[in-house]
Amino acid sequence: MKLRVAILTLFPRMVEGPLGESILGKAREKVLLETRIVDIRDFAEGKHRVTDDVPYGGGAGMVMKPEPLVSAIESTREELKTARVILLSPQGARFDQAKAEELSRIEELILVCGRYEGVDERVRGYVDEELSIGDFVLTGGEFAALAVVDAVTRLVPGVLGNEQSSLTESFTGGPILEGPQYTRPSEFRGKAVPEALLSGDHARIARWRRRQALVRTRERRPDLFARLSLTKEDEKLLAEDDGRLDGARIFVDH
Numbered sequence: 008m009k010l011r012v013a014i015l016t017l018f019p020r021m022v023e024g025p026l027g028e029s030i031l032g033k034a035r036e037k038v039l040l041e042t043r044i045v046d047i048r049d050f051a052e053g054k055h056r057v058t059d060d061v062p063y064g065g066g067a068g069m070v071m072k073p074e075p076l077v078s079a080i081e082s083t084r085e086e087l088k089t090a091r092v093i094l095l096s097p098q099g100a101r102f103d104q105a106k107a108e109e110l111s112r113i114e115e116l117i118l119v120c121g122r123y124e125g126v127d128e129r130v131r132g133y134v135d136e137e138l139s140i141g142d143f144v145l146t147g148g149e150f151a152a153l154a155v156v157d158a159v160t161r162l163v164p165g166v167l168g169n170e171q172s173s174l175t176e177s178f179t180g181g182p183i184l185e186g187p188q189y190t191r192p193s194e195f196r197g198k199a200v201p202e203a204l205l206s207g208d209h210a211r212i213a214r215w216r217r218r219q220a221l222v223r224t225r226e227r228r229p230d231l232f233a234r235l236s237l238t239k240e241d242e243k244l245l246a247e248d249d250g251r252l253d254g255a256r257i258f259v260d261h
Contacts, residue, residue: 008114010034010163013043013083013090014152015076016120017058021149031157034166042156043083047071050078059123068124076119076130083117090115092134095148095155096125099137102155106138110155111162118155120148182231186219218244 014022025031026042034040048056052074059069080092091113100106110116119126119134131137140151160166189200203215221241225232237245 008164009039009041010111010160011041011043011087011090011115012156013045013087013117014120014149014156015045015047015079015083015117016147016149016152017047017122018147018149019044019046021147022153025153026156030166031160034160034163037165039163039166040156040160043086045079045083047075047079050082051075062124066124070124071122071126071130073127073129076126077133080117080119080130080133087115087117090117091136092117092119093155094119094121094126094131094134094137095139095151096121096137097139097142097144098125099139102138102140102151102158104158107155107158108162110159116155116159118148118152120152122147182224182228182234183220184224184228184231186216186223214244217241218247221245 016022022044026044027035031040031042035042047058051058051072056075057072058075059071062068062070084090084092091110093116095118119130138151138155140154145151187201189204193200193205201215203211206212221232221235221237221244224235225245235241
């Protein structure tokens with residue numbers, strides 16, 4: 008499977024760099040990710056290629072005009088005929104891992120980056136859905152679009168060197184945070200790697216990691232923890248916990 012993504016933006020250089028780096032760059036080299044950056048200004052009319060205007064009824068800021076945006080969407084759809092068109096907007100549904108998994112099963116995506124005070128309402132008739140990456144203000148939809156592309160691309164088969172990586176990360180398989188991770192050296196400035204991770208006992212390691220993930224989720228994201236369906240084993244693991252998550256503290260190892 009190859010993921011084909013088009014990003015519609017007023018500022019192409021904001022997305023060009025990240026798409027060529029790290030996992031995304033490697034995915035493109037493997038031809039598992041194909042990206043196209045569409046400059047919305049190319050579809051604006053007139054000498055100055057104006058893409059925004061003042062809002063009807065007054066108010067601060069500018070609104071993205073419908074003509075260039077809709078023309079850009081329609082033109083891109085001629086190439087990506089089966090694409091789902093997504094507008095990145097603070098008014099959209101919350102983007103999460105479940106949505107990333109859903110989108111990873113779609114071969115073509117068109118991501119429309121909003122700007123200024125938003126887009127003309129009539130543009131929404133030409134998109135399939137709206138997504139938001141959180142309740143905070145961004146300069147534009149470009150960073151949100153990159154977050155979506157990154158999260159979805161990681162789930163495309165063959166993109167990650169270790170296919171287990173995407174299965175064990177936070178939020179994959181349920182609303183739970185990933186537990187603490189350690190690498191060499193085994194001791195750093197007086198802080199040692201928990202003995203369980205050095206034991207070579209895979210069952211013990213799995214049990215330790217599950218307990219730490221549960222505790223970390225309970226401490227840092229009680230909203231997610233409340234949504235978990237705890238097993239009897241999970242309840243037992245939590246009852247055994249003697250430590251609380253606090254920065255880089257190491258949990259008591261049972």
